[in-house]
Amino acid sequence: MPNAPLPTSPSFTASDGAPFPPGALWLPDEQAFNFSIFSRNATAITLLLYRADDLATPCLRVPFRLPHNKTGDMWHARVPASHAGDACYYGYSVAGPCRPEDGLLFDAEKLLLDPYARGVFFPPGFDRAAACRPGPTAGRAPLGVLPGRADTPPPPIRRPRRHDHDLVIYELHVRAFTRDPSSGVPAAWRGSYAALTARIPYLKALGITAVELMPVFQRDPLHGTFWGYMPLNFFSPHAGYASDGTVDTALREFREMVAALHEAEIELFLDVVYNHTAEDHSGGPVWSYRGIDNASYYSSTPGTPFRATNRSGCGNDLDVAAPVVRQLILSSVWFWIAEMGIDGLRFDLASTFSVDETGHVDPTEPPIVTELSDTAHHWHTRLIAEPWAGDGSLMQLGRAFPGRTWRQWNARFRDDVRRFLRGDQGCVPLLMTRLYGSTDLFPDDRAHAARPYQSINYLASHDGLTLRDLFSYDDPGQFAANCGHQGAADAPEPVQALRRRQTRNGFCLLMLANGTPMFQAGDEFGHSRGGDPNPYDRDDTTNWLDWRLTENEAPLLRFVRMLVAFRAAHPSIARSVGWRDDVSWHGVDGGDPDLRPVSRSLAFFLRGATMEDDDLYVLINGWDDTLHFALPEAAQGAGTAWRGVIDTAAAPPADILPPEAALPVGDMERLTVQARAIRVLLRTRRDKTRQDNTR
Known part of the structure; x- marks a missing residue:
């Protein structure tokens, strides 16, 4: 693989700078930028600055000199604003050995994105295919956005009241929530953070007290995923959800959305993905981590040659036991809580946190889990685990999960209640346990002292059939029964009546159970995805909510609103301990x-x-x-x-x-x-x- 330098451009000998914090930082007192990036195995790193009018040729090249610009594994430099000029974006060229058998994939021709960039810019020539093959990617690779030079901190964050027995979580996808023309928001806003803000009165009327957003981390816009579970960067809200598609607007509209939700006394949780990245399987694009130091960021099966693990099912597991990755995750979490104002995080495939640096499962409390717990306690933030791994190798539901105080998605509640509603045998004892608070999983005895509210109870989420489809399609893997007619359309009236009744039954059992209830957007008015349990790549009406259903299914919407209010009015249902x-x-x-x-x-x-x-x-x-x-x-x-x-x-x-x-x-x-x-x-x-x- 070639290791030639990028095109010639003005060079500057930077001062030493500081190794921490990682990323690009504006220093107003010094009128300078500090840049810092980790790489244990690189032999040379060059910082590249770009103006908006030329995204292929850097306006300034800053080679990091040894020993001045390196401390341990951190490469760093300080660049005065006078030398940066009117540069808007930055990236890195990272040189080093190319030995795939050792996990080393350095290529100095690749333009690389800072993992700590607080904004990601995609040039008009952005080309995913170019990043998947050897050769230069200048003008075709994502760039980090330089921090603003105005000395104005973000506005202060007003936190909502912390809900307890009345906590009801509503899972939604930012774009799908308002993308359909029926959403009632201006056409220019549809599918944006601003459009979600405009629909807060609906959320308030529904009675839910926490919104859980499906992933909003910046992703590769050419990847083809819609749900967002392929993050490119952990510090940038996805610019595609801004009303004008720009980084600055995404940051502003996200903060305005958080403030408006808080004003309505609604908490905001993020579904976050820290187990893999958008660089995909072996042979995928070299955007950032893979080119900066593949062997340090990604997990491999012990032994040689280097072989990436696949616990996430995406072929490039981050090595969450490694200090550099733990620091990245903790810094990202701190950013979203402290600077963006969120109130909780739901960790995708959180059981991957249990794997130590040798590839073995730590059944106690791995460092990353302890560190995240400490951060959450500092900010009074809720942590929620999806307590399994994508490849099915780890299922840590209940007391098996190492985060003893974390809430968890309770898939047993989902499956057992679905089976009861389907009419399966042997489900009454299971139903009793789920209604009581799943104390088989979260025992509230002296030894474990778990709490029922740690169980996130749900019947349907983004991952699987919608509640309407659960009673409209036969699907054994989803414990779904069609009530006598396959498909949502053209069902005779007796079948439709039974489906409506079963939907009310499902919501009723969800809201009458001890624990923390969650339901997904659209289930309250009968949204159907045509029986597709996994439309992760569908940016169309399969995922978009049809708001006309709020009128067509007004009786169901009324039932759900009143049921949520009924639960809130009766604290005897949701308790901090079992009903005893x-x-x-x-x-x-x-x-x-x-x-x-x-x-x-x-x-x-x-x-x-x-x-x-x-x-x-x-x-x-x-x-x-x-x-x-x-x-x-x-x-x-x-x-x-x-x-x-x-x-x-x-x-x-x-x-x-x-x-x-x-x-x-x-x-x-x-x-x-x-x-x-x-x-x-x-x-x-x-x-x-x-x-x-x-x-």
């Missing part, structure tokens, strides 16, 4: 629940006294026939009459009622629950009634 003695479980006859494999029915009585709340009685019928439940002795007395507030089989608006509009239930000895339906009864305790009357 406040819950009793029952069968159709009012006695003990039927736990036989053939059983499909369950009832439970949840006392609200401990939480100064109302009592709830929940009746669940998973059979295809009507059931008549008896009220257990435990649920008799000690309060006013029971009122029916939720009935998923009732025609809207009777499917969910405000408590003041709910009438007392008549025959309390035999409570009728229609086929495939859930009823929720509410009773105000006598002592609470007296308290309310004296206020």
Whole structure:
């Protein structure tokens, strides 16, 4: 592979500069830039500055001299603004040995992006193919954006109140959320951070209290991914989500979006990917890490020759146990929390953090997990793990995950509740465990002291079928049943009615369970992706939300809004510990629940006294026939009459009622629950009634 220098341009002998912090930093007191970049195996590094009018030839070349511009593995230099002139962008040429068998892939002809760049610029000649083959890439490679020279810090961040029992997470994709013309935002804004800001009144009315954005890290715009799980840079919001597609606008609109969400008392979480990069499998593009020091940034199978590991399923796992990668991740996390104002992070394939430098799994607490936990505690930030690896080699759900205080996506909740709704055998005991708070995974005993809220409960997310498709398509791998007709379109009315009922059932079980509920954007009004469980590359109506459904499916949207409000109004549901003695479980006859494999029915009585709340009685019928439940002795007395507030089989608006509009239930000895339906009864305790009357 050639190692020739880039085109000749003016050179400058820089002062030493400082090794930390990494990246490009503007120093207003000195009117200079400090540049710092890591490379353990490079033999020479040259900083290249570019003007906007010539993106192929650098306006200034700054060779890093030894020993002045190197400290340990950090290469650094200080460049006065007078020498930088009107340069806007920068990159690096990194020379060194090319020995693929040792993981060394240096090529001084490649123009390389700073991993710490706070903005990424793609020139008009940007060419992914050129980065995949030997030879120069000047004018065709992404460049770092030089930091601004204005001495104005970002505006202060106002944090929203921290939600507890009323925390409800809403997962959405920035572009898909408003890209469709039906979104109601100006055409120039659609699919942008600004458009999401414009839809905050909808989020507020929905009642959710946290938004979790699918990845917004800058990615390669030519890669073909839509969901964003192939990050190019960990410090830049994706410019494609800016209303005008520019870096500066992306930074500004992202911060404005955060501020507006916080003003609405909505927290913002980011889905972040730190396990691999957009440089892809072996033979993929050389954009940044691979050319700067492939063997230091990427993980390899122990032994020789160098062979990249593939726990992420993307062929280029970052070596998250290596200090240089840990520093990169921690710096990125700090940036998004401290400078961009986010309130939480959901870590994609977080189990990859458990692999140490030898390739073995550390079952205790790996350094990166401890360091991230310390950062989160400092900023009172929530950490959420996807507790598995992409290749299926690691599943650390529950107490097996090393981050003892982290929340986790609970795939067992998803699968067990889906199976119950499908009508599988043996699911009633599993359903009880999931509703109680999944204490089999998050035990709240003295030894483990886990909390139910660490379980992120969900039925559908970006990864898999939507909730509407779950009841519209037969898909054994997704535990999906089509209710008697394959496909979302042209279903007869009885099938559609059953699907609507099952959708309400799913939302009902999600919101009645102890833990932290999450649902994805569009499920509240029946968005379908045509049965595709993995449209990661579809920038079209498959992923775009059709907002006309908010009118066509207005009864479902009303049901979800009121259900979210019902959960928020009843803190006895979501607790910091299990329900313990406040819950009793029952069968159709009012006695003990039927736990036989053939059983499909369950009832439970949840006392609200401990939480100064109302009592709830929940009746669940998973059979295809009507059931008549008896009220257990435990649920008799000690309060006013029971009122029916939720009935998923009732025609809207009777499917969910405000408590003041709910009438007392008549025959309390035999409570009728229609086929495939859930009823929720509410009773105000006598002592609470007296308290309310004296206020």
